[in-house]
Amino acid sequence: MQLRYNYRLYPDAAQREALARSFGCARVVFNDGLRLRQQVREAGGKYVSDADLSKLVITQAKDTPQRAWLGEVSAVVLQQALADLNTAYRNFFASITGKRKGRTVAPPRFRSRKDNRQAIRFTKNSRFKVLDNGRLRLPKIGDVHVRWSRDLPSEPSSVTVIKDAAGRYVASFVVQTNTEETLPPVDSEVGIDLGLTHFAVLSDGTKVAAPKFLRRAARKLKRLQQDLSRKQRGSQNRKKAVVKVARAHARVADTRRDWQHKLSTRIIRDNQAVYVEDLCVTGLGRTRLAKSVHDARWASFTAMLEYKAARYGRVFAKVDRFAPTSQTCSACSRIDGPKPLSVRSWTRPCGAAHDRDINAAINVLAAGRAESLNACGAQVRPARVLAPRREAGIRPDAACSTRSVEGIPVL
Numbered sequence: 001m002q003l004r005y006n007y008r009l010y011p012d013a014a015q016r017e018a019l020a021r022s023f024g025c026a027r028v029v030f031n032d033g034l035r036l037r038q039q040v041r042e043a044g045g046k047y048v049s050d051a052d053l054s055k056l057v058i059t060q061a062k063d064t065p066q067r068a069w070l071g072e073v074s075a076v077v078l079q080q081a082l083a084d085l086n087t088a089y090r091n092f093f094a095s096i097t098g099k100r101k102g103r104t105v106a107p108p109r110f111r112s113r114k115d116n117r118q119a120i121r122f123t124k125n126s127r128f129k130v131l132d133n134g135r136l137r138l139p140k141i142g143d144v145h146v147r148w149s150r151d152l153p154s155e156p157s158s159v160t161v162i163k164d165a166a167g168r169y170v171a172s173f174v175v176q177t178n179t180e181e182t183l184p185p186v187d188s189e190v191g192i193d194l195g196l197t198h199f200a201v202l203s204d205g206t207k208v209a210a211p212k213f214l215r216r217a218a219r220k221l222k223r224l225q226q227d228l229s230r231k232q233r234g235s236q237n238r239k240k241a242v243v244k245v246a247r248a249h250a251r252v253a254d255t256r257r258d259w260q261h262k263l264s265t266r267i268i269r270d271n272q273a274v275y276v277e278d279l280c281v282t283g284l285g286r287t288r289l290a291k292s293v294h295d296a297r298w299a300s301f302t303a304m305l306e307y308k309a310a311r312y313g314r315v316f317a318k319v320d321r322f323a324p325t326s327q328t329c330s331a332c333s334r335i336d337g338p339k340p341l342s343v344r345s346w347t348r349p350c351g352a353a354h355d356r357d358i359n360a361a362i363n364v365l366a367a368g369r370a371e372s373l374n375a376c377g378a379q380v381r382p383a384r385v386l387a388p389r390r391e392a393g394i395r396p397d398a399a400c401s402t403r404s405v406e407g408i409p410v411l
Helices: 014-040 050-059 065-072 075-096 220-232 234-269 290-296 298-312 355-371
Strands: 004-009 116-125 136-138 143-145 160-163 171-174 191-193 198-202 208-209 273-277 314-321 346-349 353-355
Touching: 014 065, 014 116, 014 143, 014 160, 014 314, 050 075, 075 220, 116 208, 136 160, 143 171, 160 290, 171 298, 191 298, 191 355, 198 355, 220 234, 234 298, 273 355, 290 298, 290 353, 298 314, 314 355
Parallel strands: 191 273, 273 314
Antiparallel strands: 004 143, 004 171, 116 160, 136 143, 160 171, 191 198, 198 208, 346 353
């Protein structure tokens, strides 16, 4: 599988100027291509193909006085900017036609030099190279110093140079990992219930407290935002204050990401199968708990579990978000109805005493096992089908049935 390995870059003054020039040229080519396609569409013309677009906004544009400075940067950077535009268009068309799942993708938008994130990409055609002295040689930029925190597992196929809002430069390498990383099998399986008070509650009873990185840094962020609001717009002091705020937020994000990586790696190494609940983070982000939900970053954590499970030969699955994991008794499997969030523990009529989060984690594990594949590759549970028309309603001659509190049908 393909993975990304990120490393910090420390370019000197001349290299930072060359990178800024490359960022600007890639942005101009992207905007020129987008503008050309919009003009052709408004005029009622045909969609400009990728090859024709490259010829118009790169090859022929270099011969004009207005775009002659495009030749000062690597041609691969310009081609990759158009590749990003083409990918954005294809994702948009696939989204509106229904071929792409998920939320509707918006059409591509113009890039601005004031964007918080600037990026350029070099492929093998550009002949970038990692030198023996540890520096990264980039065409028409130079040999950039890299802080190697770990070795690359294989030769990279491309490298993306990113400048974030905090002014940091990062080299993101795309590498192909081998199949020798599969971990030895273990017997344990785990279900995970994600929450806010406890970030993760495992089915074996382990509770992982939520670090709340953003809440802990709120006091410092408030002071930096107040300092930023006092600066005059367009001044140099305001630009410095913006960088300070961005660095504080980047420190929070980096700390959270590092903590989630360590936790997800430990869970994947200790368990053969991992099951989590498919939470609707977008919907929860619109509630009064939005700040805490975004601080938890459940989506990024589950994404780490998913790709690490595929990398190390583990099983990962998501349980349906509508499964009543908090309403079902893990001992007798009876559904006793919804409960307010203030109810953290209760005792069932069957005699079982439940902790709300642990009970939900056990039910997530049971649901994940039930929805896993059997030895023949088929679903253990049959798929849901529509009922025949004659069975969809209540027949007049049918006996009326009710359901008791404990879920036992009573005629």
